[in-house]
Amino acid sequence: MADHDPVTIGIVSISDRASSGVYEDKGLPALKEWLGRALRNPIAFQERLIPDEKERISATLIELVDAGCALVLTTGGTGPAPRDVTPEATLAVADKEMPGFGEQMRQVSLRFVPTAILSRQVAVIRGKSLIINLPGQPKAIQETLEGLKEDGRQVVPGIFAAVPYCVDLIGGPYLETDDAVCKAFRPKTAIRQRP
Ligand SMILES: Nc1ncnc2c1ncn2[C@@H]1O[C@H](COP(=O)(O)OP(=O)(O)OP(=O)(O)O)[C@@H](O)[C@H]1O
Numbered sequence: 001m002a003d004h005d006p007v008t009i010g011i012v013s014i015s016d017r018a019s020s021g022v023y024e025d026k027g028l029p030a031l032k033e034w035l036g037r038a039l040r041n042p043i044a045f046q047e048r049l050i051p052d053e054k055e056r057i058s059a060t061l062i063e064l065v066d067a068g069c070a071l072v073l074t075t076g077g078t079g080p081a082p083r084d085v086t087p088e089a090t091l092a093v094a095d096k097e098m099p100g101f102g103e104q105m106r107q108v109s110l111r112f113v114p115t116a117i118l119s120r121q122v123a124v125i126r127g128k129s130l131i132i133n134l135p136g137q138p139k140a141i142q143e144t145l146e147g148l149k150e151d152g153r154q155v156v157p158g159i160f161a162a163v164p165y166c167v168d169l170i171g172g173p174y175l176e177t178d179d180a181v182c183k184a185f186r187p188k189t190a191i192r193q194r195p
């Protein structure tokens with residue numbers, strides 16, 4: 001891993017019940033497990049477990065971007081229930097919206113559950129950071145990031161395939177994935193040549 005850029009990644013689990021101890025949080029472990037498998041870069045995680053409160057979510061996102069996270073992934077609070085406010089809190093700190101991520105996540109998620117259309121997840125750029133909302137079901141983390149595979153063949157791409165090039169374009173570290181987990185795409189001219 002010596003020649004891979006280090007990356008700081010913010011991971012935020014947004015759940016009233018997990019953050020108050022009603023149930024054990026499975027969001028942060030699932031995010032760490034998947035990112036650890038998918039990325040070849042050395043990762044420093046900044047972890048937060050917080051309730052579904054808009055101001056608290058926005059403040060956490062700002063803090064993580066200011067702490068140098070090139071990527072921030074949230075899980076939870078994207079649905080239609082009154083306390084689901086993650087998309088609003090994310091849009092409130094956005095410099096730019098990246099609608100393709102939400103569109104693709106709903107497409108791939110529909111292959112797993114018909115209720116995928118209930119997730120209002122968004123992705124945005126703030127400064128030099130890409131912030132992406134994922135649904136709260138812990139299994140949705142792998143489903144949306146990795147996509148759908150059948151017999152080892154990629155049937156619907158997950159959103160993470162587009163993350164490394166997006167991070168390049170906003171001035172972040174060069175992210176490299178394990179192709180067996182997630183084959184990232186970059187235009188040929190953007191691929192870093194190794195000596
Ligand atoms: N962080 C989490 N850890 C473990 N399981 C979770 C987590 N977040 C969600 N889940 C599971 O996914 C289901 C749907 O998630 P959702 O985000 O809609 O929860 P919720 O009903 O809004 O409640 P809460 O915000 O208290 O988690 C939950 O009922 C729970 O079983």
Ligand SMILES: Nc1nc2c(c(=O)[nH]1)N[C@H]1C(S)=C(S)[C@@H](COP(=O)(O)O)O[C@H]1N2
Nearest residue numbers: 076077078079109115119135136137140143
């Ligand atoms: N890939 C995937 N997407 C999914 C789901 C899932 O299990 N897998 N659950 C759906 C459901 S049931 C809901 S209500 C919405 C919003 O979930 P959230 O409020 O926990 O973020 O995400 C949807 N998207």
